[in-house]
Amino acid sequence: MNVVLLGPPGAGKGTQAQVLSTYFNIPHISTGDMLRGAVKEGSEVGRLAKSYMDRGELVPDEVVVNIVKERIAKSDASGGFMLDGFPRNDKQADKLDEALDTDGKKIDVVLYFKTSPETSIDRLSGRRVCAKCGANFHVKNMPPKKDGICDYCGGKLYQRDDDKIDTIKRRLVVYEKETASLIEYYKNKNILSEVSGDLDVDHLFIELKKLLAKPK
Numbered sequence: 001m002n003v004v005l006l007g008p009p010g011a012g013k014g015t016q017a018q019v020l021s022t023y024f025n026i027p028h029i030s031t032g033d034m035l036r037g038a039v040k041e042g043s044e045v046g047r048l049a050k051s052y053m054d055r056g057e058l059v060p061d062e063v064v065v066n067i068v069k070e071r072i073a074k075s076d077a078s079g080g081f082m083l084d085g086f087p088r089n090d091k092q093a094d095k096l097d098e099a100l101d102t103d104g105k106k107i108d109v110v111l112y113f114k115t116s117p118e119t120s121i122d123r124l125s126g127r128r129v130c131a132k133c134g135a136n137f138h139v140k141n142m143p144p145k146k147d148g149i150c151d152y153c154g155g156k157l158y159q160r161d162d163d164k165i166d167t168i169k170r171r172l173v174v175y176e177k178e179t180a181s182l183i184e185y186y187k188n189k190n191i192l193s194e195v196s197g198d199l200d201v202d203h204l205f206i207e208l209k210k211l212l213a214k215p216k
C-alpha cells in the first residue's frame with residue numbers, strides 16, 4: 001500500500017505517520033525529516049535546504065524529488081510506504097507518478113488532513129522536538145513528563161527554527177499557494193480520502209485506520 005499524507009503544516013501528519021507506519025508495517029518517509037537530517041550532517045544538500053527551510057519556503061524540486069526517488073527505491077519500501085510532506089506541488093506529484101509508473105506502481109490512497117489555520121498555528125508554536133531521537137511533543141497537547149526532557153531517550157527538547165510565528169505564517173501561505181491544489185489533483189484521480197486534522201491524536205488515528213482498511 002503506497003500512501004501519501006497531505007495537509008497543511010501542523011495538521012499532525014508526522015505524528016500519525018509514525019504510528020500508522022508501525023501499525024501497517026510500511027516505512028514512514030518524511031521529506032522534512034530527511035532534509036533536517038541533511039542539515040544536521042552539514043552536507044551540500046543540507047546547506048542549500050536550510051536557506052529555504054528557515055524562511056518557510058519550499059526547497060527546490062530537483063533536490064527533493066531526487067531524495068524521494070532514491071528512498072522509495074530501497075528494498076524496505078518495496079511492499080509500500082507512507083509519504084509525509086511529499087509531494088508539495090504539481091511538479092513533484094507528476095515526478096512521483098512518473099517514478100512509480102516506471103516500476104508498475106502507483107499511489108493507492110491520499111489521506112488529506114483538513115485542518116484550520118488556528119489549529120496549525122497552535123500546534124506548531126507549541127511543538128517541541130527531541131534533539132537526540134526526534135520525538136515530537138507539544139507544550140499543552142502532548143507535554144513531556146519532565147519539562148524540556150524527552151520521555152523516550154532523555155534528550156533535550158528544542159523548538160524548530162521554522163516553528164517561530166512569522167515562519168509558521170509564511171509556511172501556511174506557501175501551503176495555500178503551492179500545495180493545496182493537490183487536493184483537487186488527487187480527488188480527480190479518485191484516491192483522496194478526507195479526515196479532520198482538528199481531531200485529537202487518538203481519534204484521528206482511529207479514523208485514519210478505518211480509511212486505510214477500506215478498499216477504494
Ligand code: AP5
Nearest residue numbers: 009010011012013014015031032053059085123127200201
Ligand atoms: P515538514 O517537516 O514536512 O513540515 P510541515 O509539512 O510543515 O509539517 P510539520 O512537520 O510542521 O507538521 P505535521 O503535519 O507533520 O504535524 P506534526 O505531526 O509534527 O517541512 C519542513 C520544511 O522542509 C518545509 O517548510 C520546506 O522548506 C521543506 N520541505 C519538506 N518537504 C518538502 C518538499 N516536498 N518540497 C520542498 N520543500 C520541502 O504535529 C505538530 C505538533 O502538533 C506537534 O507538537 C504534535 O505533538 C502536535 N499534534 C500532532 N497531532 C495532534 C493532534 N491530533 N492533536 C493535538 N496536537 C497534535
